[in-house]
């Protein structure tokens with residue numbers, strides 16, 4: 001054991017996300033694409049933006065509008081659906097509490113009230129029973145009028161379309177799919193982009209399809225919504241630049257980012273397959289650990305629903321004590337143990353939104369969304385990227401077994 005520990009200390013640190021390996025692979029194509037932009041000089045809304053939108057539309061199965069970030073994509077989607085603009089009562093938007101802050105912040109930026117909803121233990125997706133309860137509680141309190149739901153495809157797994165779609169339609173609620181982490185994923189063979197009327201995604205560098213800076217996209221299945229989203233992205237203009245027909249913003253994607261993303265799209269399908277292989281490799285090894293090694297803790301591998309091809313933005317485990325009780329102490333000890341062996345980990349996310357100082361006033365306090373609160377103590381994300389090889393998987397899972 002001692003010899004192995006020394007060897008591992010000498011082994012290079014495993015990258016959490018390996019953008020270096022990707023850029024080495026794609027460098028000539030990225031440079032060719034960037035040079036083309038420098039040659040034509042159309043840095044804002046140059047031809048690469050339309051070319052990228054056509055490619056995104058093909059992959060996402062819906063019309064795509066390239067925008068400045070995943071957060072702006074969400075804000076534009078809310079504005080396009082007129083959320084938060086009512087002159088009368090305040091409008092409410094249901095959002096899962098176990099998510100990245102952008103999902104909640106845009107609701108307030110749009111002028112609406114976030115209503116936090118719990119998620120499911122096994123797949124981290126919005127829990128319809130909790131949604132139902134929060135909907136009824138909102139009606140009883142009468143604080144705001146329900147207007148929309150933002151679902152989140154956490155860690156890359158698409159939210160099931162049904163029965164949410166019927167539930168929302170019966171209550172006349174809009175549904176926005178926050179697919180910041182799941183572009184490239186499919187459910188029942190249908191690509192993310194086509195699973196909700198309005199879907200948003202992010203091209204933050206560490207995302208499955210990431211640029212070299214900020215970027216995002218909005219996907220619309222309705223031609224009417226598409227036109228509105230395009231207009232909001234450019235200050236609410238109509239086809240005439242100085243004819244401002246609605247509230248908008250500067251939400252454009254830079255031409256240079258579009259050029260980088262086009263280069264990255266040449267290997268995107270291959271990279272998705274490599275992420276899926278890495279996730280399967282993790283699950284197989286970790287299942288073997290939990291059946292063969294007696295440890296004072298246990299890890300649960302992430303679960304995918306039937307017919308789901310996740311984009312595996314993250315590979316996130318739940319860590320409990322041997323009796324299945326949540327324990328941040330055990331989780332943090334495992335993280336420290338892996339870190340000493342050159343294996344970085346992350347916690348997505350250490351605090352659910354309803355307990356964050358910025359949003360606490362909109363939630364119902366500790367104990368109100370128990371699954372989100374418990375996950376925040378137990379989750380740990382392992383390195384995940386398309387260039388993770390078998391040796392790295394062996395090393396990571398071997399260290400987990402030896403913890």
Ligand SMILES: Cc1ncc(COP(=O)(O)O)c(C=O)c1O
Nearest residue numbers: 069070071100102103180202204
């Ligand atoms: C679930 C979710 N929504 C929205 C965003 C915001 O995306 P961006 O960083 O591109 O603004 C992120 C980014 O991490 C995210 O994970």
